[in-house]
Amino acid sequence: MLKLLERLLKDKVATEAITFKEGEAMPYLPDGTVVTADIIKSRLGRSLHVRHLDAGSCNACDFEMGALSNPYYDLHRYGIHFDASPRHADLLMVTGVVTRNLAEALKRSYEAMPEPRLVMACGDCAINGGVYGESYAIVGPAEKVVPVDIYVPGCPPRPNVMMAGLIAAADMLAERL
Amino acid sequence: MELHIKEISVGELLSEAKAYSEGGRHPLTAMFGRDERSAGGGFAVYAVFEFPESRELRGLKAAVGESMSFPSLSHLIPAASWFEREIQDMFGLKAENHPDPRPLVLHENFPQGVHPLRKDAPKEIEFIEGKHTHMHTVSGEGTFQVPVGPIHAGIIEPGHFRFSQAGESMLQLDAKLFYTHRGLEKTMEGKTALEVLPIVERICGACTAANTWSYCQAVETAAGTAVPRRAEILRTLVLEIERITNHVGDLGNIPAGVGFSFAVSIGTRAKEMMMRLQDSLTGNRFLRGFFVPGGTARDFTAEDCARAAEVLREVEKNVLDLARIFAQQDGFQDRVRTTGIVRNKTARDLAMVGVGARASGYAHDSRADFGYGVYPELALKVVTENSGDVAARILVRIGELKESFRLAFALMEMLGREQGGHRTELGTPQGEAAGLSESARGSSFCYVAFDNEGRLDRIFVRSASYANWPALPIAVQGDIIPDFPLINKSFELCYACLDR
Numbered sequence A: 001m002l003k004l005l006e007r008l009l010k011d012k013v014a015t016e017a018i019t020f021k022e023g024e025a026m027p028y029l030p031d032g033t034v035v036t037a038d039i040i041k042s043r044l045g046r047s048l049h050v051r052h053l054d055a056g057s058c059n060a061c062d063f064e065m066g067a068l069s070n071p072y073y074d075l076h077r078y079g080i081h082f083d084a085s086p087r088h089a090d091l092l093m094v095t096g097v098v099t100r101n102l103a104e105a106l107k108r109s110y111e112a113m114p115e116p117r118l119v120m121a122c123g124d125c126a127i128n129g130g131v132y133g134e135s136y137a138i139v140g141p142a143e144k145v146v147p148v149d150i151y152v153p154g155c156p157p158r159p160n161v162m163m164a165g166l167i168a169a170a171d172m173l174a175e176r177l
Numbered sequence B: 001m002e003l004h005i006k007e008i009s010v011g012e013l014l015s016e017a018k019a020y021s022e023g024g025r026h027p028l029t030a031m032f033g034r035d036e037r038s039a040g041g042g043f044a045v046y047a048v049f050e051f052p053e054s055r056e057l058r059g060l061k062a063a064v065g066e067s068m069s070f071p072s073l074s075h076l077i078p079a080a081s082w083f084e085r086e087i088q089d090m091f092g093l094k095a096e097n098h099p100d101p102r103p104l105v106l107h108e109n110f111p112q113g114v115h116p117l118r119k120d121a122p123k124e125i126e127f128i129e130g131k132h133t134h135m136h137t138v139s140g141e142g143t144f145q146v147p148v149g150p151i152h153a154g155i156i157e158p159g160h161f162r163f164s165q166a167g168e169s170m171l172q173l174d175a176k177l178f179y180t181h182r183g184l185e186k187t188m189e190g191k192t193a194l195e196v197l198p199i200v201e202r203i204c205g206a207c208t209a210a211n212t213w214s215y216c217q218a219v220e221t222a223a224g225t226a227v228p229r230r231a232e233i234l235r236t237l238v239l240e241i242e243r244i245t246n247h248v249g250d251l252g253n254i255p256a257g258v259g260f261s262f263a264v265s266i267g268t269r270a271k272e273m274m275m276r277l278q279d280s281l282t283g284n285r286f287l288r289g290f291f292v293p294g295g296t297a298r299d300f301t302a303e304d305c306a307r308a309a310e311v312l313r314e315v316e317k318n319v320l321d322l323a324r325i326f327a328q329q330d331g332f333q334d335r336v337r338t339t340g341i342v343r344n345k346t347a348r349d350l351a352m353v354g355v356g357a358r359a360s361g362y363a364h365d366s367r368a369d370f371g372y373g374v375y376p377e378l379a380l381k382v383v384t385e386n387s388g389d390v391a392a393r394i395l396v397r398i399g400e401l402k403e404s405f406r407l408a409f410a411l412m413e414m415l416g417r418e419q420g421g422h423r424t425e426l427g428t429p430q431g432e433a434a435g436l437s438e439s440a441r442g443s444s445f446c447y448v449a450f451d452n453e454g455r456l457d458r459i460f461v462r463s464a465s466y467a468n469w470p471a472l473p474i475a476v477q478g479d480i481i482p483d484f485p486l487i488n489k490s491f492e493l494c495y496a497c498l499d500r
């Protein structure tokens, strides 16, 4: 059992980007339209699975992220969902400054994600350290540990601003698929 | 708040602490270390106790000599355990005979012999790889372990939980926390009282008002600054608003532990109403920027209060709805009753605070015990329950919400009658002082010590969550693992507040 777990942990990510062979028979619709990569892209344009990662926050960024699921914001209607595991996620939403004690968790969560993958630095701390600055317990902003694709400023960003960032990330993802 | 300090030698610590504690009659509020070598002193260990009968905080300050150690109080006062482990980590002072001397704040990536709160600690600290922290587990035939975290499935803060299981039953839980330790106390050293305010407000998002008020009390005492009465009313009001927001949020979050999404929707909607109210009253959804040493940054107009009253009435309706729904759902009651019990004796031994204490019949409430702000004029009712389970913690919150709505309306009326300013100039803080205020989770304590130039030499923040975290592993024992999320949510402890 332990051996198996160890192997699973070391295994590379199995999930692959979707690709097609030249001339491969593709699905078609009743009117004869062949489903091309472009159509997939346009249909998937609003699907984004998000894994949250608190890298050392004050929890206000995280509470606002939680608020996105309340009836006022209802993020799901944009095709954006929060995931339990980085293995199913398209976007890693990093809050807080990266602490010494969480740097490894951040790195490993990123490595566990399938390609294409995006990282959002959510909140001033994740972007540049915010009011926390530097200390013996702090590694630095998110991009010191993982590459960042989108920045959402604020301390914390308002839910609407977070939502704008997520919708933009969904579009970025569609372009990379 | 005045902090009466008695200076003793480390050899006297045990007997003096025993006398102060009087078998737990005076709860241990906090213990922390201090490095005064640069001012010609040495290391010291502080132990602060509450004396509610005289509304006093009394502290022992034990000078630590060459031995670089102090006797552990944990056998006598179980609440001392985590504080002592933290002192070991941060100052390298050994707690002799500590029952569980493992590191607490510093994880395995920290090199041995480096103690960050010493004044001469190195700036750059090496990153140690490949080491593991020892977790307490149960072994034996048929037992197994379930490791969870530090990253959890939901949008919650990080912590590692190690369950020792026999089938579904949790035999033991060991928690490794302090993942979000940002070294904030050290960051604040050497700065002025006003410079560190944005950091104090950002120790935790959920307890901004409470943490900041405690800090302001401490700083104002150190500076000898008296706060105008209007500011005291405003502060009391905002603290109650923060409590309502958090309690309502918890009522919407606890049912998520059993997948009761209808209740979750009602609760999260009501919480959003409160967040918007907080924003419109203070300019920040998390009340940041409102408390300032010397008073408050803003005043509330009659229109502000009218708007607030409207929202509060609406939220109150939602709370009453939720209370009814909870009471009527047998399936829900079945899950919350007799689940996650903390006995009264345990609550007292661990010097628990807030909802966690009060749900176990321990009426600990710093608003009643210390009467800061205008609480003495409000005839505060301290809500308690006796069963100590998840159900009791829900009922305490519902009872407290009703009380907080009453207080909020009374405070707004007071505001209408009270003229005068809401802010005075802060003097130069000197020496040491403390502050206490009651967050939604319980009392939040802050200690400050200033140098001769009015800069922070030491700040120690003991939030309510710090006091209550050690109770969680005890509460879960014997329950089944699917109940863990529910039990955990019923305490709703902050990690950020604890970790700092």
Ligand code: SF4
Binding pocket: A056, A057, A058, A059, A060, A061, A095, A096, A097, A122, A123, A124, A125, A126, A130, A131, A154, A155, A156, A157, B202, B205
């Ligand atoms: S950006 Fe602000 S709100 Fe977000 S984690 Fe940092 S301090 Fe907290």
